[in-house]
Amino acid sequence: MRILIKNGMVVDGTGAKAFAASVAIEGEKITAIGQIPEQPGDKVIDAAGLVVAPGFIDTHSHSDLKVLVDPYVEPKIRQGVTTEVLGQDGISMAPLPKQYISPWRKNLAGLDGDSDDIDWTYETTAGYLALMERQGVGLNQSYLVPHGNIRMEAIGLGNCQPNAEEVKTMCAITRREMEAGAYGLSTGLIYMPCAYSETQEIIEMCKVVAEYDGVFVVHQRSEADTILTSMEEVIEVGRQSGVKIHFSHFKVCGKKNWQYIDQVIELLxxxxxxxxxxxxxxxxxxxxxxxxxVILPPWVHDGGTDKLLERLQDAELRQKMIYDMEHGIPGWDNFVDFAGLDQIFVTSVKTAANQDLVGKNLVEIGKIRGKDPYQATFDLLYQEENAVGMVDFYGKEEHVIRFLTRPEQNVCTDGLLAGKPHPRVFGSFPRVLGKYVREEQALPLEAAIHKMTAKPAEVFGFTGRGRLMADYYADIVIFNPETVNDQGTYIDPVQYPVGIEHVLINGKQVIENGQYHKVLAGKVLRK
Structure with a gap:
């Protein structure tokens, strides 16, 4: 049965002006765009007054574990996302040697959650992708091989530097995972064990990634005090390896560091x-x-989560932690310094005992527990085995707009799915369309759609996706440009956006007139 989308304004993802046209779909793919007569037996979607666009691509997602427990990932589909990029920040699901399953689950829990309901013995990227594929996925899923997982397999979780042979081992693991279909390499240089690495180690792995025309996706060492030297390091990796550089969740944190924004753009x-x-x-x-x-000093993380928990039991080491958090360590992004204890809010915990702290900032947590905020926070991290999520406030709207309108930019969610999440999990893409396109008029609709579709598809190498054109996969979102917007707030984030009327993934309709249908319509994508 052919699907015919008619009467809509097509924004094709290229940045070209919107135009009136129909879109015909047969099977998984678009067959024609233009003035297409309706045929008997067509399923017709009337898009009068609506925009027809390619499905949105979320280039920074944390559904890595969620997709194995609940493969539908409804919060993403509800905002028009049809493809996600997993494996972010250098710490994710694979590779995972069996001897590291227990400590790695603890290390990963704060970002991606934890579950006893999955089989953790998949070992490699090939095994992880096959596991997803066997159970099916609600939207298209792709993967970056994480630096921290590579390092763990090669040399363990400690604060050490690899010798020449160990670097070769890391490069061999990188090659193996790229061959399995990874789209590139990610790192998170504030997260352990990635933070222990020196630049040359990263360059050598990126040389392998460049052979596959993969992308190096980096949460850089600093988004605050030392952001300029941090960016220079990442650019040097690109210079020496030839790899494509993609900075994750780009921003400048903390009022005292906003002075660097012009220089940051100059470096780009x-x-x-x-x-x-x-x-x-x-x-x-x-x-x-x-x-x-991440608010704890780097040395606290040395050796993994089990060692971190041991240190949190030591009263003298707690005092040293407080000293470092109040005075700083050169080169370390100190969240307490640039956000403040009163601007860091707990969003998720794993036990019932601390559920009363979700939604509270660290000062409030101290008052609730009748303790100094630092000690109460240390207690919380210990009791939850470090599986605690947070939100921190760092910037201004004018800075959001300045980076949003840069040609290097594309939109993402960076959404952590557990507990009381950041509203971006539910609303990043509709927020751009509603707040920044329609209300603020910070950029044209066509430019915004390009940043959500063809731009990320080009950067990551997604063939046949990101544009509306014949023979491309029918990943399509149809929305009302007059009403589309996010609804979630920091107080009440779990709210679906408005204005997303229809979503198709690989030619299957998963949202129809605003109603979601549970369909495993996605594919596991391999480079």
Missing amino acids: EQAQAEGIRVSFDQYPYVAGSTMLG
């Missing part, structure tokens, strides 16, 4: 002038979200 432009391929993604909010454990 200089790199491009030199021929280094540079891009970044961004979520359209002034607050970030990650795991609460």
Whole structure:
């Protein structure tokens, strides 16, 4: 049966002006765009007054575990996302040698959650992707091989530097995972064990990634005090390896560091002038979200989560932690310094005992527990085995707009799915369309759609996706440009957006007139 979308305004993802046309779909693919007569037996979607666009591509997602427990990932589909990129921040599901399953689950829990309901013995990217494929996925899923997982397999979780042979082992693992279908390499240089690495280690792995025209996706060492030297390091990786550089959730954190924004943009432009391929993604909010454990000094994480928990039991080491958090360590992004204890809010815990702290900031948590905020926070991390999520406020709306309108930018959610999540999980893409296109008029609709579709498809190498054209996969979102917007707030984030009327994934309709149908319509994508 052919699907015919008619009477809509087509925004094809290329950045070209919108035009009136019909879109015909047969099976998984678009067969024609233009003035197409209706035929008997067509399933017709009347898009009068609506925009017809390619499905949105979320280049920074944390559904890695969720997709094995609940493969539908409804919060993403509800906002028009049809493809996700997993394996972010250098710490994810695979590779995972069997001897590291227990400590790695603890290390991963704050970002991606934990579950006893899955089989953790898949070992490699090939095994992980096959596991997803066997059970089916609600939307298209792709994967980056995480630096931290590679490092763990090669040399363990400790704070050490690899020798020449160990670097070769890391490169061999990288090659194996790229051959399995990874689209590139990710790292999170504030997360352990990635943070222990020196630049040359990363360059050598990126040389392998460049052979496959893969992308290096990086949560850089600093988004705050030392952001300029941090960016210079990442650009040097691109210079020496030839890999494409993609900065994750790009921003400048903390009022005292906003002075660097002009220089940050200059560094991007200089790199491009030199021929280094540079891009970044961004979520359209002034607050970030990650795991609460990042507020602890780097040395606390040495050896993994089990060692971290031992240190949290030591009263003297707690005092040293407080000293470092109040005075800083050169080169360390100190969240307490740039956000403040009163601007860091707990979003998720895993036990019932601490559910009363969800939604509270660290100062409030101290008052509730009748303790100094630092001690109460340390207690919380210990009791929850470091599986605590957080939101932190770091920026201004004018900065969001400045980065949003840069040519290097594409939209993402960076959504952590557990507990009381950041509203970006439910609303990043509709927020851009509603707030920044329609209300603020910060950029044209066609430019915004390009940043959600063809732009990320080009950066990551998704063939046959990201545009509306014949023989492309029918990943399509149809929305009302007059009403589309996010609904979630930091207080009440779990709210679906408005204005997303229809979503098709590989030619299957998963949202129809605003109603969601549970369909495993996605594919596991391999490069």
